[in-house]
Amino acid sequence: MTTALGPAEEAVVDAGDGWRRLSPRMLAVHPVMELRRLIFPLVAVLIGLRNNDGGDGGWWALGIGGIGIALGFLRYFTTSFRITPVYVQVRRGLFRRRTLTVPRDRIRTVDVTSNVLHRIFGLARVTVGTGQTDKKNDGVKLDGLSAAAAENLHRELLHRPAVEPIPGVDSPTRSQPAEAASETLLAALDPAWIRYGPFTLSGLVTIGVLFGIGSRLVNESHIDLAKISFVHDSIDYLRDRPLPVAILLVAAAVVVFTAIASTVGYVLTFWNFRLSRHSSGTLHVRRGLLTTRNTTIEERRLRGVELSEPLLLRAVRGARVLAIATGLRVGRGADRGGSVLLPPAPRAVAADVAGTVIGDAGPLAVALTRHGPRAGLRRFTRAVTVSTILILIVLAFVLLASAPWWAFWTALTLLPIGALLALDRAGSLGHALTADWLVSRHGSLVRRRYELRTDAVIGWNMTTSLFQRRVGLTTLVATTAGGRQRYSILDVPDAEAIRVARTAVPGLLEQFLAD
Secondary structure (H helix, E strand, O other): OOOOOOOOOOOOOOOOOOOOOOOOHHOOHHHHHHHHHHHHHHHHHHHHHHHHEEEEHHHHHHHHHHHHHHHHHHHHOOOEEHHHHHHEEEEEEEOOEEEEEEEHHOOOOOEEEEEEEHHHHEEEEEEEEOOHHHOOOOOEEEEEHHHHHHHHHHHHHHOOOOOOOOOOOOOOOOOOOOOOEEEEEEEEOOOOHHHHHOOOOOOOHHHHHHHHHHHHHHHOOOOOHOHHHHHHHHHHHHOOOOHHHHHHHHHHHHHHHHHHHHHHHHHHHHHHHHHEEEOEEEEEEEEEOOOOOEEEEEEEHEEEEEEEEEEHHHHOEEEEEEEEEEEEOOOHHHHHHHOOOEEEHHHHHHHHHHHHHOOOOOHHHOOEEOOOHHHHHHHHHHHHHHHHHHHHHHHHHHHOOOOHHHHHHHHHHHHHHHHHHHHHHHHHHHEEEOEEEEEEEEOOOOOEOOOOOHHHOHHHHHHHHHHHHHHOEEEEEEEEEOOOOOOEEEEEHHHHHHHHHHHHHOOOHHHHEEE
């Protein structure tokens, strides 16, 4: 069924069968996006030809820009989509036509994002996720719906009750407008939480990205950095300082820049953050300053939560909450693939929000069973072994490659640092089992506490290395369809591992146990 188009929506009907194109306003956005991909060759051509006094530099730049604009127009005219009662389909390509089809009953998440360009033209990108965790081409992307149509589509695909017809989109049924789903606010950004930004260390990623972009531009443009006065003066200043002082100055500069970049990144990513629960059975997360992102998670696909405490964030009593749910990508940097339920915030707030989300505060407060001195000893053994190997490598450079002796004395600090980390790792180990929840905690640089529903466990893996067998320890791994898909209880005594597995999911392990 095809709906009438409202005056605010410019969707164009394609040739038959309900296929439609994106908003024509994307004709102003796609070329800019393509030019962004060509920025490195464009800059290299401009600077390179200018340095070589090339008179045709403008024509080359114009040609590259024309290619970008043409690609942007082709991207619009060769993309169409349709929404049917059964499928969401996207068709794209000029010489090689491809149709990507997602059954509506396979839809797990729907993200609505709007970067600066999208927001200028009143557009949004809708990403329909199918639950194929960390896979490319996961679901379909509709990059260029009007903001209103994107929001309506977002509600229809995940909020099951009948909704108003979507302008420019085929509706599965013609129904009367349903009452708006009620919304309960679970958490909202407190500006005071920004103080946790410097302790996330996300600025290190910014440094790496800027360094990569800068080095590529320098290489392709044949720029001599030594001729830039600021760089030249900085190098001369550091060269006149003793080496340890120069290293400390560089380290201090990196720390300051990382703290500033991390704070800015926190504001850009989590400004206007809101976590709410809808009566339609979904959790809704909204966040972002320049680029806004709306993520909806069906609660029936929620398998648990993760309380994440990176070392520096833990030092200031902070934590963040992540969802363990089918259909959410993980391991995607700060965004965590849309699994963020609470940005870095006070740990007490994080624990309260996590308990509210899963509807049970018990797993967040339950006392953990320690794994004993043998598990702790393994942490110290690893730390001492790794530190000793690194120290010996540095000593070899000192003796064979004439490296300065201060490098060796500095390397000796790895032993006490390793011992402290081992002590922290040993103290982090723990697990618990309640009537409905499996709880596991481990890690030091990033300490993670998982609260996983026992009915979400679909299998067990019990792994034992040679060194673990000598001390009677086992790593018990619960497998599930959500989140990381593998959640470990590290270095637990053999008998305890069997007890936890048998109690959490009765009958699953029995067939593998000897009488």
